[in-house]
Amino acid sequence: MSELPQKDVVDLSEDEARAELERLAAAIAAADVAYHQQDRPEISDAAYDALKRRNDAIEQAFPELVRIDSPSGRVGAAPAEGFAKVRHGVPMLSLANAFEDDDVTDFVARARKFFMQDILRDPDFALAFTAEPKIDGLSASLRYEDGVFVRGATRGDGTEGEDITENLKTIGDIPHRLKGSGWPAVIEIRGEVYMTHAEFRRLKEHSAKYGGQDYVNPRNTAAGSLRQKDPRITASRNLNFFAYAWGIAEDADGNSTPPAETQTEVVQKFKEWGFVTNPLMIKTQSAEELLAHYRQIEAQRATLGYDIDGVVYKLDRLDLQQRWGFVARAPRWAIAHKFPAEQATTILTGIDIQVGRTGALTPVARLQPVTVGGVVVENATLHNEDYIKGIGNNGEPIRNGVDLRVGDTVIVQRAGDVIPQIVDVVLDKRPEDAQPFVFPHICPACGSEAVRELNEKTGKLDSVRRCTGEMICPAQAVENLKHFVARDALDIDGLGDKQVAQFYAEGRIARPADIFTLKARDERAIKKLKDADGFGPVSVKKLFDAIDARREPELDRFIYALGIRHVGETTAAVLAKEFGTIENFRDTAIAAAHHEDGHSVFPEIGGIGETVRSSVMAFFANERNVQALDDLLAEVKPQPYVVTISADSVVAGKTVVFTGSLERMTRTEAKAMAERLGAKVAGSVSGATDILVAGPGAGSKLKKAEELGVEVISEDEWFERVSK
Ligand code: IVH
Numbered sequence: 141m142s143e144l145p146q147k148d149v150v151d152l153s154e155d156e157a158r159a160e161l162e163r164l165a166a167a168i169a170a171a172d173v174a175y176h177q178q179d180r181p182e183i184s185d186a187a188y189d190a191l192k193r194r195n196d197a198i199e200q201a202f203p204e205l206v207r208i209d210s211p212s213g214r215v216g217a218a219p220a221e222g223f224a225k226v227r228h229g230v231p232m233l234s235l236a237n238a239f240e241d242d243d244v245t246d247f248v249a250r251a252r253k254f255f256m257q258d259i260l261r262d263p264d265f266a267l268a269f270t271a272e273p274k275i276d277g278l279s280a281s282l283r284y285e286d287g288v289f290v291r292g293a294t295r296g297d298g299t300e301g302e303d304i305t306e307n308l309k310t311i312g313d314i315p316h317r318l319k320g321s322g323w324p325a326v327i328e329i330r331g332e333v334y335m336t337h338a339e340f341r342r343l344k345e346h347s348a349k350y351g352g353q354d355y356v357n358p359r360n361t362a363a364g365s366l367r368q369k370d371p372r373i374t375a376s377r378n379l380n381f382f383a384y385a386w387g388i389a390e391d392a393d394g395n396s397t398p399p400a401e402t403q404t405e406v407v408q409k410f411k412e413w414g415f416v417t418n419p420l421m422i423k424t425q426s427a428e429e430l431l432a433h434y435r436q437i438e439a440q441r442a443t444l445g446y447d448i449d450g451v452v453y454k455l456d457r458l459d460l461q462q463r464w465g466f467v468a469r470a471p472r473w474a475i476a477h478k479f480p481a482e483q484a485t486t487i488l489t490g491i492d493i494q495v496g497r498t499g500a501l502t503p504v505a506r507l508q509p510v511t512v513g514g515v516v517v518e519n520a521t522l523h524n525e526d527y528i529k530g531i532g533n534n535g536e537p538i539r540n541g542v543d544l545r546v547g548d549t550v551i552v553q554r555a556g557d558v559i560p561q562i563v564d565v566v567l568d569k570r571p572e573d574a575q576p577f578v579f580p581h582i583c584p585a586c587g588s589e590a591v592r593e594l595n596e597k598t599g600k601l602d603s604v605r606r607c608t609g610e611m612i613c614p615a616q617a618v619e620n621l622k623h624f625v626a627r628d629a630l631d632i633d634g635l636g637d638k639q640v641a642q643f644y645a646e647g648r649i650a651r652p653a654d655i656f657t658l659k660a661r662d663e664r665a666i667k668k669l670k671d672a673d674g675f676g677p678v679s680v681k682k683l684f685d686a687i688d689a690r691r692e693p694e695l696d697r698f699i700y701a702l703g704i705r706h707v708g709e710t711t712a713a714v715l716a717k718e719f720g721t722i723e724n725f726r727d728t729a730i731a732a733a734h735h736e737d738g739h740s741v742f743p744e745i746g747g748i749g750e751t752v753r754s755s756v757m758a759f760f761a762n763e764r765n766v767q768a769l770d771d772l773l774a775e776v777k778p779q780p781y782v783v784t785i786s787a788d789s790v791v792a793g794k795t796v797v798f799t800g801s802l803e804r805m806t807r808t809e810a811k812a813m814a815e816r817l818g819a820k821v822a823g824s825v826s827g828a829t830d831i832l833v834a835g836p837g838a839g840s841k842l843k844k845a846e847e848l849g850v851e852v853i854s855e856d857e858w859f860e861r862v863s864k
Contacts, residue, residue, distance in 0.1 A: 149197045157202045161210075164195040168211040169376045180350060209310045209375040223302035223367075226293035228281055229328055229388030233298065234469050235274075235452065235476040236836065241431055244453065247475045248427040251455060254464055268456040270403050271433045272421035274476050275382055276359050276447035277334030278366060280308060283388075284327050287318040294366070298469060299856065307366050308333075310375035313382075315414035323413055324397050328387030331415070335362040336446045339378045357515060358447055380446070383407070383415035402456045423456055434477055441479070450478040468800065468836050468854040481553045483563065484517070486510035488548045491522065491577055495585045495615035497623050498705050499607040503528060503579070505544070505562055512554040520552055520560040524603045525579040525592075533603055539564055545574040583607035585615035611651070611764050618644050620703050624652045628709055629701035630693055633686040634679065646672065651768050652701070656691065656775035659684045691776045695722060698778040702769065706755040710808045714747045715756075716781040717812070726760070726769065733761035747808050790861055792818030794830040797845075800838030802855050817862055825850060833858045 152160065168191050174182040183191075192211060199206050206212075238244050251267055258265045281301065283291040292308035293301035308314055311333065335358040344355050355361045365377040384407065391397045400406045404423050411417045420440075422433050434451045441448060455461050455473035464473040490506040503522040510517055522528055522544070530541045542565050544550065549569035554560045583590045588609030592601045607613050621640045625632045635655070643649045648669070649658060662669050662680075670680045693701070699722075700712035707715070719725035732741035738757045759765050796819045798810045805813065810833070811821045825832060825844040832845040832852045845852050853861070 149194075149201050152198065152201070154202065154205070157198050158205050161195065161198055161202075161205055161207055164191055164198070165207055165209050165211055165375075167191055168195065169209070169372060172211075172372050173376045174350075208312065208314075208316055222369075223304060225296075225300050226291060226303045227300050228293065228296075228298075229283075229326075231298050231469070232279060232281060232295045232301070232330065232387065233466070233471055235474055236467075236470045237450075238475050238477040239480075244431055244434075244475070244477055245427045247453065248430070251464070251473070255460065266425055267460075268402075268423050268425050269430060270421055270423050270454045270456055271430050271437075271451050272384065272418050272454075273437055273444075273448040274450040274452045274478075275332035275334050275384075275418070276449040277332040278359070278363050279330060280304070280333050280366075280381070281387055282308065282314060282329045282331075284318055284323065284329065286325060287323055289314065289316050302367075304366055306371040307368060307374040310371055311379045311381050313380050313416045317414075319414035320412045322409075324389040324399060325392040326388055326390045327399065328389075329383050329410065329415065330385040330387055331381055331383035333362055333366055333379055333381050334358065334446050335365070335377065335379055338445060343377065381416065382418050383410040384418065384452075398458050401458055403454050403458065403461075404456055406458075430477075438479060448479075450476050452476050467838060468834060469803075469856065470836055482512050483551050483553045484510045484512040485549060485551055485566065486517075488544060488546055488550050488562070490546055491528070491544075493580060493584050495583060495607055495613065495619075497616060497619035497703055499583070499590075499610065499613065499616050500604045501525075501580065501583065501590050501607065502604075503577075505550075507550070507552065510552060512552055512560065515554065517552055517554060517560045520562050522562065525605055526603050528577050528579065535600075542567060543576055545570065545577060547571045547574045579605065581605075583609055583613055583615070585609075586613035588613060610762070611768070614644070617650060621649065621652065621655075623703045624701045625655070626701075629697060630690050631697070632690055634683040635686065639674075639683075642673065651771070653768065653771035653775055655687060656772070658687065693776060693778050695720075695778045695781040698722065698776070699725065702759075704756055704759045706752045710806055711748065711752055713812060714745060714808065718743065718745045718748075719781075721780045722773065722778045726766075726773075729756050729760040730766065733757040733759075789817040789819075791831070793820075795820045795822050795828050796831045796833060797822050797825050797829050797841060798833045798835075799825075799841040800835030802833075802835045804855055804859065813862070831858075 147156070149157075168188070171183055171188050171191070174180050195210075196212050199210065199212055238247060248269070251269075252259065255265070255267055259267070279295045281293050281295070282289060283293075289309070290305075291303060292305045292314075293303055295301050309316065337358060340355065340358040340361060343361065347355065361377070362379055365374050365379060368374045386399060386406065389397055389399055398406070399409050404421070407417050407421060420437055422429070424430060424433070430451075430453055437448070437451055453475050455464060461471065461473040464471075466472060487508040488505055489508055492504045492506060494502045494504055496502060503524070505520040505522050507518055507520060526532070527538070528544045530537055530539050530543045532538045544562065544565060547570070549566040550562045551564040551566070552560050553563045581590055582588065586607065586609040588607050590605045590607045592603075592605050594600075595602055607616060610616060618641055621644060622637050624630055625635045625640060632655070640649070643658075648661075649655055658669070662684075668680075669675055669683075670677045675683075694716075696709070696713040696716035699715050700707065700709050715725060719728065728742065732738040735741045739753065742753050742757065791814065796814050798807060798814075798821070802810055814821045822829060825841045825848065827848060829845065829848070829850045832841060832850050833855060834842050834845075834852050835855050842852065844850075
């Protein structure tokens, strides 16, 4: 640590005092981190106290220079226990995405169409849009009352976020007091908290030196920094903030007062009030110029010094924004034009075959580690045998029909949180001795034959090669057991993937029924579970209790847990509702499976297609599956499915229509839920419709509902209503 000048406080000029407070804040914050986070104090306690005393003395002499991140202010502030919830005055919305240029021209065309009357009526009517970078950080909402920052919150679910005021106060770009004048009495300023590349690198280097944690990318690190319980840690990470939007804006009487008339002017105001705004915002009337700006920003992307993931276009005039309105959780008047997924070049070092629960042999690419958009990628999915050969799902060539070979130089792509993909091969760099990949025809886990079934409907070979070993295949058996106990299936506490694999390897369980006989067998066993790795008497007792607690599972969970191909949670619920009891389901399915024309025996069920029916019959045609189920049924008693219709729910007796894309539930789930609550679900909007639940992208039904004056609510509002 550098020697600090020890001029008498009274002799300091204002500039010197400011500089010294800055240095002291940094030094104390660094010492705090070394002490609290890394358990590696860098200075003695006495030296630390001296820094603090000096800081206090200067602050006393120059109260107007006290810093936002002043060490004196923060010391002793007890770290919060979790974060309090904050309801946003106005919800924090998301944005619709555009990926292609056409989506952008469509957006502009939609606006022109919506405002056609105005354009025709007034030759001077200008429909302008802004374009600005979409910052890849975390959005935050900052509430100012009479110009003073009083509360800051995360976005949360858009309606309610977490109170992170103290952490936000440590960000230099966030003023404690608004500058200038003319701000609304209450205003929620919104924007993005982010971490620059330079700061990210600094942290990473520091962490590498002190053996700290590994930081994945600036966004995650900024998120982690913001959610610290101790604001001193947030202060030690230099976060930044761009202001670009607002929520509530009210005058002293509580009347809504937009800060200005246009988006551009509001952002200008933010700047005058002391915020940092993004310099790359433009305003234009033409789609071409929006796209040109997008290209320009994209070209600068690598040199901006912070991550962005697209460009946001917004209708400029606020009164027009109001008129154009919102769809569910996103404004109609704005759109996010995303950049294409990020790519990197690396080498395919190997291809491994994994065997899944249904016996599918899935090839996985092993890659020389490479950083793609801040994340190290070492594996990529290869989907199936044809994919490696350069053949798509419908027989069409992919990557120009070029196959993948170990040793190839490949281009890897990562988009958002999806599994990385290999999108191309650099043929020029293919080693001369590289061999075409030979996909195994026997299962690497059990040695059974692995086949590609003929799809009767299409007459084509299934793209997936499957192990025929079923129960004798350890890979399938283990995956099946993991599925059986998973959270959304039987959900047995203390029996996770790790324990299942261990128990299988130790020969304690091989099939689901074994889970429920584990305790009885353990009592007779010589090698008891309590002596096994990772267990003790207490954890074993807990596990047995958790298993016993699941001996009467709900029917839909139980059916889902069986792991029948194509039977997901929703389908399982439909089957449970249709058959009512496990016995009825079992007997009908077996009868159908053994009937010449099984489809005539298996009932027609709404929401259940041909694929599921065939798959259920195939499952029950297999004796080993039926035996495994019967053994299981000797141990557990799935509850008969009861439809509880609540007559007193707020939607009981109402006719409801769902439209648009729903984000929190599938269509089938939505229907089941509404029916459970005593509502009637209809497919189209008519005079008899009481409520239309509209998700993003709602079209003609929404229009019709508006024409008929039917009440229209969002998916969130639906949940809010039915949860009362
Ligand atoms: S405007 C009503 N502008 O993107 C419009 N959002 O996908 C509210 N974001 O949650 C958002 N940069 O976290 C807007 N320049 C920008 C943005 C931006 C990043 C984020 C924001 C929002 C998400 C929506």
